[in-house]
Amino acid sequence: MNRIQKLFCEPKEKLIPFITAGYPTLDSTVDLVCGMAEAGANMIEIGIPFSDPQADGPVIQASSQQALDNGMTLNKIFEQVTQIRERTDVPLALMGYYNPILKMGHETFLNNCISSGVDGLILPDLPLEEAEPFCALAKSKDISPILLVAPNTPDERIKKISELAGDLIYAVSILGITGNDLASKDALAKYLNRVRENSVTPFVVGFGISSREDVIWFNEYSDGAVVGSAIIKNMDEGPNPVETTKQLIEVLKGRK
């Protein structure tokens, strides 16, 4: 069992923060991830910066561009994940657009995931239609492909997506990009119940989640809450990114 599979066997509340690798500085990622794990994050998503992040709003776009300007690369991410793994056992997922992975090659990329200690992958521009070869290879290497569903995904398709993913899926809360506002709680509850009924795997929810109340609410309707833009925005506001971020994680976890 990989760390993600183990985590989702446990029925506890889950907070899953997202940060962009290489942001705000090239070498900030290791301390940020370890700090967030210490502060109570249950799993962490590390964004692979990309030149053309189509599913992202302005906050994550800007962080992605800054990370690239800082010199972040896939190989450096794997080096940093290796360092992270010396300090924490928190489940880790990489989130990234498909092209850099394709360029590295599926096999090399997945082998790097294994040797550095990545547990799962979220690829927002690799839908069911195109995902099969990659998912099969990832699963054969015990890496969890975390496929996405959206509010307009039909029931039958949710089921198929979760079957291909196998361990975990990610429900995008809204029709939109990261950092957008949330829909009404009624509409969300209806949608998440639909995902619950049709998915054969546990699922987490992300996009637009920013408060402790949100985290509690989404953990009632799903198996975990992903917080992205709010973490990055908050990081930009404090003098020390690691301390500022740890404090926010503690707030989001209800420890403060």
Added chain:
Amino acid sequence: MKNKFKDYNLPDDRGHFEKFGGKFVPESLIPALEELEQYYAKAKTDKSFQIELNNLLTHYSGRETALYFASQISEELGFKVWLKREDLNHTGAHKINNALGQILLARRMGKKRIIAETGAGQHGVATATVAALFGLDCIVYMGEEDIRRQKLNVFRMNLLGAEVRPVSSGSMTLKDATNEAIRDWVTNVESTYYLIGSTVGPHPYPMLVRDFQSVIGKEAKKQFENQSENALPDRLVACIGGGSNAMGLFYPFIKDDVKIVGVEAAGKGLESGEHAATLTKGDFGVLHGAASTLLQNEDGQVTLPHSISAGLDYPGIGPEHSYLNETGRVQYFSATDQEALDAFQWLSEKEGILPALESAHALAYLRQENNGIKQGENVIVCLSGRGDKDVHTVAEALGIEL
């Protein structure tokens, strides 16, 4: 080669041209793409759709466009050049062919809000035009750099009632405008029709844009047969941005024994690192929803293209062109900024036609030394648009203040 293309019938059901094409998009766009596929399949066999489109092409856009035998340059070159005059379309470029087709689809789908990306502004103008015609809201995403070099087209779009939204991310050109249009579409997918301007993007766009542009090649084929002594031309030439004017000319000839040449933008030179010669210099990758060929670095980050022509300033290319390149059915050449500028002036002086800077790349190929054209050949060149929009850029390049 001939046999392989005799039964040419791509893309397949999944939108693939073998390893190229497909749908690499966020999940929320999948239902929209499927809906579009269904409506398009219906429209294809629906007589009333075809009649409506043909009426608009004829009476609104002014088709058919002339196939003009350019005697002055033919004499100079020693082979026969036929210009397919897409510049004579309403709004001044081939882009309207596709915009008319897609706006009719949008109407059948009941969409009230139209979005588009634009580089040179020609597609933005075409989209704003058809949106005005049908009373639909229109938002055009355009990079700030392109807004600067295509001021005239920005004002035209405003006059047509469209909102031009400046895009300041990345290279501030077509690639970034496309990203922003996709973000808008993801967010407003239920109300909005995304009117893509070239044979790029996820399936079914490369196919349907090609089909709507194929009117270029169908007309040219018939006109050439009527106007010349030969049944078929020897060679076709078109410039390549995303590849729509080229696919439009090429597709009706793909099964025929005709040489086909696409011309990419070599910018400041192929070795300068500042160009948009995707097939010549790029490699396999995924951008804007399709697997195709890309200008990218060793880490898979898309690199900034350069061309003096905003319509060619794009780091990707339509998936079908990647396929036609790989199979050798189409040969791809490139022309530099300087060669295009020279060709722009050359055609203006010799034939009295100001070509778009995009189209000037196709013309520049005619004058290249190793183009492989034999004396006496019949060559059809797609004159994809008129050059009025480019006079500021040309004046600037020539150091003339207007």
